[in-house]
Amino acid sequence: MTARSDLDDLGAEEALALVNEGNGNGSGTGRGGQGLGPTSAGSAVPAPGGEGVYDVDADNDSPGTRPGPTPAPAPERPRATPWPQARVIAERAARRVPRTASPPVSVPLDGALGLVLAAPLTALTDLPSFDTSAMDGWAVAGPGPWDVREAGVLAGHAQPEPLTDGDAVRIATGARIPYDTTAVLRGEHGRTDDKGRLHPIREMSHGQDIRPRGQECRSGDQLLPAGTFVTPAVLGLAAAAGYDTLAAIPRPRAEVLVLGDELLTEGLPHDGLIRDALGPMLPPWLRSLGADVIAVRRLGDDADALYEALKNSPAEIVVTTGGTAAGPVDHVHPTLRRLDAELLVHGVQVRPGHPMLLARLKENQHLVGLPGNPLAAVSGLLTLAEPLLRTLAGRAAPESYTLPLKDEVHGHPHDTRLVPVVVRGDRAVPLHYNGPAMLRGIAAAEALAVVPPGGARAGQELELLDLPWAAATEAGECFT
Numbered sequence: 001m002t003a004r005s006d007l008d009d010l011g012a013e014e015a016l017a018l019v020n021e022g023n024g025n026g027s028g029t030g031r032g033g034q035g036l037g038p039t040s041a042g043s044a045v046p047a048p049g050g051e052g053v054y055d056v057d058a059d060n061d062s063p064g065t066r067p068g069p070t071p072a073p074a075p076e077r078p079r080a081t082p083w084p085q086a087r088v089i090a091e092r093a094a095r096r097v098p099r100t101a102s103p104p105v106s107v108p109l110d111g112a113l114g115l116v117l118a119a120p121l122t123a124l125t126d127l128p129s130f131d132t133s134a135m136d137g138w139a140v141a142g143p144g145p146w147d148v149r150e151a152g153v154l155a156g157h158a159q160p161e162p163l164t165d166g167d168a169v170r171i172a173t174g175a176r177i178p179y180d181t182t183a184v185l186r187g188e189h190g191r192t193d194d195k196g197r198l199h200p201i202r203e204m205s206h207g208q209d210i211r212p213r214g215q216e217c218r219s220g221d222q223l224l225p226a227g228t229f230v231t232p233a234v235l236g237l238a239a240a241a242g243y244d245t246l247a248a249i250p251r252p253r254a255e256v257l258v259l260g261d262e263l264l265t266e267g268l269p270h271d272g273l274i275r276d277a278l279g280p281m282l283p284p285w286l287r288s289l290g291a292d293v294i295a296v297r298r299l300g301d302d303a304d305a306l307y308e309a310l311k312n313s314p315a316e317i318v319v320t321t322g323g324t325a326a327g328p329v330d331h332v333h334p335t336l337r338r339l340d341a342e343l344l345v346h347g348v349q350v351r352p353g354h355p356m357l358l359a360r361l362k363e364n365q366h367l368v369g370l371p372g373n374p375l376a377a378v379s380g381l382l383t384l385a386e387p388l389l390r391t392l393a394g395r396a397a398p399e400s401y402t403l404p405l406k407d408e409v410h411g412h413p414h415d416t417r418l419v420p421v422v423v424r425g426d427r428a429v430p431l432h433y434n435g436p437a438m439l440r441g442i443a444a445a446e447a448l449a450v451v452p453p454g455g456a457r458a459g460q461e462l463e464l465l466d467l468p469w470a471a472a473t474e475a476g477e478c479f480t
C-alpha cells in the first residue's frame, strides 16, 4: 500500500482553490484591490492593510446609474487580508473595546481558574504569619542535652509557653515556635537517654528548621502583578495570602451560532445530511481561549433567524459557522450588511479557511465568521477568535516558537497554509488528512504549522501554533 502524501490530502477543494487562484479569484472571496469604500458610517476612507469594509454601494449601485459624463469604474472590493495581519487586526479590535465595557469582577477562588488578575496580588498577611517549625521533632533552647517537657506543640494551636535554656518540647511541622527557641531538632536527629534527656546525633546550627515569620513575604508585598494568568498555583498562593475572592478580568461572553440546514445533532449521516462537527467542538475550544460560552444555537439556513440572533445577542463575541461564502444560502455577509456592521477582515490569505471574516457589530461586540468546512473553521478560530478573545480576556500572547519540519510540506502559491503536526523529538511531523473538510489530522495533532506561500522543505524552521490541549497550564481549565 502506498503511503499518502501531504499533497494527496489537499483534496478536491484545495485543488479547486488553486485553479481559482489562476482565474484571478485568489482570495476565494473573489475580492481584489485595496479595499476602498464607505465605512458603515458612510465616510469614504481607505481600508489600510486589508481592514476593509463593506462596499455596500458597490453592490447596489452600478456604474451605469451614476450621474456624470463618464461611467465610474466598478469600485474594487476589499482584498483578503494576509494571515499575520489578520491576527493583528483581531487583536487590535479587542484593544479598541473601552475598558469600561467589561469592568473587573470579584470572583471566589474556586471560580477564578483561567481568568487573569485585574489587580496585583498583594499579600494580606506575613507568610508564614508566625515563626513555624519546618520539621517534626523538638523545639530546643540552647545547646543540648535538653530536658524534654511533657506537653507537645501541634500545628493550629495557640502560642506555646516560652522555652528556657536547656529545655526542649516536642513539636510538629507547622506548629508555632515557642519564644526563645534556638532551633528545631528533627525527630530522626535526636536520641533520648535513659534519664529522659535529649541529645543531638548531628551537628546543628542556630535557627535550623525554623521558618521565621515573613520569610516568604511581608503583608503588603506584591506577590504577582496584574495581568497574571490564574493557574492552580496562583489559587493556592492567593488562599495562603489570605484571599477569599480575586479581582479578575471577566471572561468575554461568546455565543455560537451554527448555520446549515444539512446538520444533524445525533445519529449517522443520511440522505445528504451530515453530523454537526462544530457544535461539539467549538464551546470547549472557545473556553480554552478565554471565553464564557453562554449559548450554542442551531439556526439552519434562515436569514431572518440569523438577523434576529445577531441583533439580540448579549455576547461580546458571536461566532458563526458556515454561510460565509457566496452560495444561495450563505447569509452571513448579507446579514452583516443588513445590520450595518463594520467589516474588519473579509477573507484571509490562508488555507484552509480563506472565507473567514471579522466584523464589529457594536462597540463592544464582534462577530467571527468561521467557514463551514471543519478544518477551515479551526483555522478561523486560531486566526481571528484566538487573538480577539485572548486580548479581551487580558491574556498575554503565547510566545511564538519554531521547529524544523521532518518532511516537506506542499504550499499554496500565494497564501499561508496551516497544517496539523505532531512534535516528535525536536521536529514537527506534518500529518495527513489535512483537507479543509477533514478533522482526522487535527484530532491527532499537537500544533498547527504555519507554512509560508510556496511551501516548506524538510528541515525548514516553521512557526507552530500550539493547540490548547498541548498547553499544560490551560488543559485543566479547558476540558473540565
Ligand SMILES: Nc1nc2c(c(=O)[nH]1)N[C@H]1C(S)=C(S)[C@@H](COP(=O)(O)OP(=O)(O)OC[C@H]3O[C@@H](n4cnc5c(N)ncnc54)[C@H](O)[C@@H]3O)O[C@H]1N2
Binding pocket: 013, 017, 020, 027, 028, 029, 258, 259, 260, 262, 263, 274, 275, 276, 277, 278, 279, 321, 322, 323, 324, 325, 326, 327, 330, 352, 353, 354, 355, 370, 371, 372, 373, 374, 376, 436
Ligand atoms: N464558488 C466558491 N465556492 C466556495 C468557495 C469559493 O471560493 N468559491 N470556497 C469554498 C471554501 S474554501 C469554503 S471553506 C467554503 C466556505 O463556505 P461556508 O462558510 O459558506 O460554509 P458552508 O457552505 O455552509 O459549508 C461548507 C461545508 O462545510 C460543511 N459544514 C458546515 N457546517 C458544518 C458543521 N457545523 N459541521 C460539519 N460540517 C459543516 C457543509 O456541509 C459544507 O460541506 O465554501 C467553499 N465554496
Ligand code: MOO
Binding pocket: 013, 014, 017, 351, 352, 353, 354, 355, 371, 373, 375, 376, 436, 437
Ligand atoms: O479552503 Mo476552505 O477555506 O475549504 O477551507
